Amino acid sequence: MESTLFSLVNDHTVEHHAVGAIGYRHSGGGFHGSLLHDFELLVLIICDNCDLSLQIEHCVKGNLQYQVLYVSQQDMIQWTLSGEHREIMHCFMKGEIIWETQGRVVDLRSQIMELEQTLKEQSLFREFSRFLRRYLEAKRYSEDRYFMDAYHSVLEALHHYARLELLEQGIQPGGCVWEQISHRGSVVFKLYEEITESSETLEQRIQLVLLACEFSVMSKMAHCCKFLLNILSSRHEPWSIQELCMHPDLVPVREELPMLLRKLVYRSLVRETSLGHQGGGPTSRHIRYWAN
Numbered sequence: 001m002e003s004t005l006f007s008l009v010n011d012h013t014v015e016h017h018a019v020g021a022i023g024y025r026h027s028g029g030g031f032h033g034s035l036l037h038d039f040e041l042l043v044l045i046i047c048d049n050c051d052l053s054l055q056i057e058h059c060v061k062g063n064l065q066y067q068v069l070y071v072s073q074q075d076m077i078q079w080t081l082s083g084e085h086r087e088i089m090h091c092f093m094k095g096e097i098i099w100e101t102q103g104r105v106v107d108l109r110s111q112i113m114e115l116e117q118t119l120k121e122q123s124l125f126r127e128f129s130r131f132l133r134r135y136l137e138a139k140r141y142s143e144d145r146y147f148m149d150a151y152h153s154v155l156e157a158l159h160h161y162a163r164l165e166l167l168e169q170g171i172q173p174g175g176c177v178w179e180q181i182s183h184r185g186s187v188v189f190k191l192y193e194e195i196t197e198s199s200e201t202l203e204q205r206i207q208l209v210l211l212a213c214e215f216s217v218m219s220k221m222a223h224c225c226k227f228l229l230n231i232l233s234s235r236h237e238p239w240s241i242q243e244l245c246m247h248p249d250l251v252p253v254r255e256e257l258p259m260l261l262r263k264l265v266y267r268s269l270v271r272e273t274s275l276g277h278q279g280g281g282p283t284s285r286h287i288r289y290w291a292n
């Protein structure tokens with residue numbers, strides 16, 4: 001296969017500032033997915049040209065029909081960040097490196113893997129933040145005996161919990177989260193069935209699910225807040241809440257951030273200190289945060 005692929009690539013790399021090429025061959029028969037369009041082989045030509053938009057060619061050589069995609073390195077990075085073109089990204093990461101210059105394809109794969117890990121940590125943190133917010137909201141409503149409002153907040157909390165569970169399994173949550181998770185023996189799906197289908201009273205169902213959520217909050221907090229803990233550890237000086245709220249990577253969870261920090265302090269995952277300045281009146285002290 002290697003010599004055949006190399007001869008194919010030579011036909012397509014001259015005019016596109018190519019730095020490498022990937023070959024992805026489908027192993028099964030029949031329809032090969034929306035990207036391959038029934039072609040047996042996809043060839044990705046990776047180009048060092050930021051002005052290049054995605055280009056597609058359908059080609060034949062001997063008895064082999066194949067599809068060629070020209071993509072820029074910059075687009076690959078952008079698609080990783082945006083979650084677009086997942087089929088192309090899968091082929092790039094899993095395909096065979098046919099040819100590259102100075103390890104450029106290997107380097108790009110490493111860069112994308114690092115980005116994916118950071119994005120996963122960011123997504124876990126975001127979903128955990130929203131799960132925690134809705135859980136605490138439901139707990140407060142339940143204590144005040146507003147059970148219909150508590151029920152609504154519990155469902156919202158479970159939805160974020162389900163997305164969290166999918167992310168932990170390496171699955172990108174889509175629009176049909178409950179369908180995605182229903183066949184996986186999921187803890188959160190059992191809780192969803194418990195609160196929506198159980199014959200117990202609404203109050204009993206809510207209390208049962210809140211108890212399970214409380215255990216999940218405690219057990220998942222350190223792992224799911226790794227993204228925030230890394231930011232807190234990224235400099236020697238402690239952070240003010242204002243600085244953290246303005247951090248570009250924390251803007252999506254700005255509303256949940258004060259609550260999260262206090263929970264992390266309570267769990268001894270984050271430390272706090274107070275800095276004072278002397279003015280005309282009593283000393284004013286500001287709380288700063290850093291990771292243990």
